[in-house]
Amino acid sequence: MTPPPAQLQVLFGSPQGAVWLDKRGRVRWYNPAAQALLGQDLMGVSLSKLLSPYDASRRPVPREHSALAAEGAAQGLFALIHVDQRWFQVSCHPLGEGRLCLLADITDLEQQAMAYRTTLEVLSGLVRQEENLADLLRQVLETAVAVVPGCDAGSISLREGDSFRFVAQVGFDEALIGHFFPADLELLWYGEGETAWHLGRPRLIRGSEIQQRSAAQAGELAELLKKHGRVREIQASICVPVVLQGEVLATINLDNLRNPDGFPPEALPIAQAFGIQTAGLLYGQLARKSLTSQALTDPLTGLGNRRALEDAFPKLQAQAKRLGLPLTMLYWDMDGLKRLNDTQGHAAGDQALKRLADSLQAFSRQGDAAFRVGGDEFVSLHLNLPVSEAQELIERVRGNLQVRVSAGSAAIDPEMSLEEALFQTDAAMYRDKPRQR
Incomplete structure (x- = not known):
């Protein structure tokens, strides 16, 4: 030796x-x-x-x-x-x-590097637009559960208005996915106060505290977590608010099912790294949606533009055919817009256009859609409105305006092209215009 x-x-x-x-x-x-x-x-x-x-x-x-x-x-x-x-x-x-x-x-450094590296790979999928948001969030969660030391299971909830919705899970029941619950219950589960919540600080709770907070959840959510969320088995739980510009857009919950002390000290900063990367992912998704919305929206009125009409027309046409309902198109033209701009200024003309757009939306029903297709020209589509009742709608809209609007209507059949529909309604609108004296 x-x-x-x-x-x-x-x-x-x-x-x-x-x-x-x-x-x-x-x-x-x-x-x-x-x-x-x-x-x-x-x-x-x-x-x-x-x-x-x-x-x-x-x-x-x-x-x-x-x-x-x-x-x-x-x-x-x-x-x-x-x-x-x-x-x-x-x-x-x-x-x-x-x-x-x-x-x-180098465990801390390596696990944090893995967290950043793998979530950046997920972000690259977003850039390539290869997957939808739910799939991307599921990949983030799967990576977090694999990388954060002590983690056995987890879930991601996405904020939608005043509610959160389960969008990803690992180690629980797939029946969780899609369920909504009030935002104040998620804040209660987090439990560290609104300041920490909006700063995105991760929190760790253990043992009996988990059961106490779980018991504080209301009605349907409490039953859902007991039945599908294995809440009685959770021994330690990390919650990371995903924050963008001070607003919580989602939460990542990571759970240990074996040991109240199963999360070592480095687990919190590594989990927070996933929260930061997920915020970047959501920012990219929101930015992409914003760009898409801008491409389809008239900036003055907020209505859809001609491109949005081209996208919506065949969908409503197919829906009307499938449901056996009538579909009517109305073409609107504001009379005297140029005169209004010349005499009272373009601000007055813009206000008149906005008022017409607001009126079209105010008198819309579920399934209706309105679009600004030109300077003073608008188109609206009305599912389950017979063309014989279109004049009544035209008069209601006119009664809400301070300037006269010419309008024409046509019934849309399943085989009609958008160009043909626009030609017919435009011709009907011109027949409605006041005759020059």
Whole structure:
């Protein structure tokens, strides 16, 4: 047996783990810090059986391929302790007739890097528009459950108005997905106050406190969590508000189902990293929706534009055919807009256009849609409105305006093109215009 070099004794009290390997790669000396890191008596053990290298794709390489066991390959090795999922950077240096290996615990850095890296991969999917938001959030959650130490299960809830909706789950029942619950109940579950909530601070609760907060949930939500959320099994729970510009857009809940102390200290900052990345993901989604909305919306009136009409017309036409309901198109033209602009200014003309748009929306029913297709021209589509009743609607709209509007109508059949429908209603509108004297 090769004796360890005497100079190793200077490393005995070092806070960094140090291990000396003989020619065969077996441990012949180690300091207390190494034993604390690796959690066992190391003497005579082949270090390559404890440490497995990790490749660029972050997938474990079989132990028999360990770089520590290969001649000349040990510099800068990332290794995974399989027992407790700790990460180490191992650097080896020739010393005497063997090698000195220094172990640095980089678990926090590696897990945070993995959190950022994997969520950035998800964000790239958003940029490529390959998946919808629910799928992206599910990927974020799956990664968080895999990466955050101590995590066994989790869920993501997305804010919609004054409610939250479950959009992703791991480790629970798929029946959770799609259920809505009031925003104040989510804030109650978070439990750290509105200031921390809007700052996106992660919180951790354990044991009986989980059951107390669960019991405070109201009616249907409480039953839902008991039946499908395994709430009675949760031993520790992290909640991360996903915040964008001070508003909570979603929450990430990560749960340990085995041990009240199952989340180590580094779990909170790593979970928060996922909250930050998810906020970026939601920002991208909202920005994309905003751009889409802008492309389809008239900026002055807020109605759909010609492009939006082209998108909506075949859908309403198909719906009318499927339901066996009439579909009527109305073409509207504001008389004398130029005169109004010339005499009272363009601000007055804009107000008149907005008033017409507001009136079209005010007298709309479910299934109706209105569009501004030109400077003073509007089109509205009315599902389940017979063309014989169109004049009554025209008069109601006119009665809400201070300027006269000409209007014409046509019944839309299932085979009619948008161009033909516009031609017929435009012709009817011109017949309605006041005759010049």
